[in-house]
Amino acid sequence: MIPADFTPNSLRTLRVLLEECNLTRAANRLRVTPSAVSRILGRLRIAFDDPLLVRTSSGLTLTDGARAIQPHLTMVLDELERLLQPAATNPLKFLGTVKVGISRYAVGLEMERVLPILMKEAPGVSFRLCHLSAENLEELEAGGLDLAVSVAKSSSTALYRTSLKSGVWVCVMRSGHPLAVSMTVEGYTAAQHLTMSHAEDGRDPIDQILDGFGARREIAVSTLGPSSAAIILAHSDLVLTLPCWVAQPLLARAPLIIADLPGLFPPAESSLYWHARVNQAPLVIWLRRRLLEVLRD
8 A cells, every 4th residue: 555645746855855965955946945845754754664864974865765765766756747747739838857868979068058948948847968878778768768869879679760960070189280180090090089978988989980990099088078178189189089060169169170080980970869658748749849950950
C-alpha cells in the first residue's frame, strides 16, 4: 500500500530538497515557505523511516537511503508529469521536465541562444541540459534522456533522427601556427592536440576517424569550456578539432584562425535524436520543432 504522505506535491518537494540540500533554496524554488517544506520533510522521514537529509558541518547532506531513492523519485515524477501533460499543443500550457543531452561537438555555444527562447515560450517546463559523454546515446535508449544532440551515428530501430547541421571538421589554432601553412595527415597527427571534453569521455569522435587512417594523435590538454580553450590555443602550439559551426564562435574570443583538415576527413553532421517512447508526446513534438527551427537558423 502506498503511504498517504506520498502525494505528488510531497514527492515533488522531496525531489527539490534532495537537489538543493537546503530548506530555504528548496522553498524558493517551490514558492512556499521554509516551514511548509520542513513539515513535508518531517512526514516523509516517517514514511520512509529514514532521515533523508542530515546536518553536517557544511550543511545538509543526503543519507545513503536518500541517494538510493533519488533516481527512482525522479523517474516516477517525470512519468507522472507526462501522464498529466495536457493534450493541447499550446506550449504555454505545457508542464513537466525535459532532459536533453548535448554534445560539445554537435551544438557548441548555440544552446545559450536557444534556451531563453524555449523558457519564454513554455514557462511551465523545466529544461535539464546535460553533457552527452563521448557521444553516447545509451542513456537516451535507457530512458534517462528525452532528446539528444550528437554527431554520433546510430542504427538503433528505437531511435528517431533528423539532421541539424552539416559541414566540415576544421582545426582551430593560433595565428601564425606552422600547420596553417601546410596541413597533412602526418603533420596533423604529429601536432599536440587540445580537446573540449570530460576526462572520463575517453576518445573524441575525431579519433575514430583517425582509426580509419591507421593514425593516432597525442592529446596534450583537455578543457571543458570554450573560453579556456580559446585562451590556451592563443598562447600555445596546440590545435583543436571541431565541426566548422562550433569552431567559428571561438574566433571572437581570441586571435585564432581556422585551417581546413586534409581532404580525407569525412563531413561532420549534427543530428537530433529522440526515442520512440516520446515520439508522440506533445511537449517533445513541440520541443523538436523549435530546436530544429532555431538551431538550423
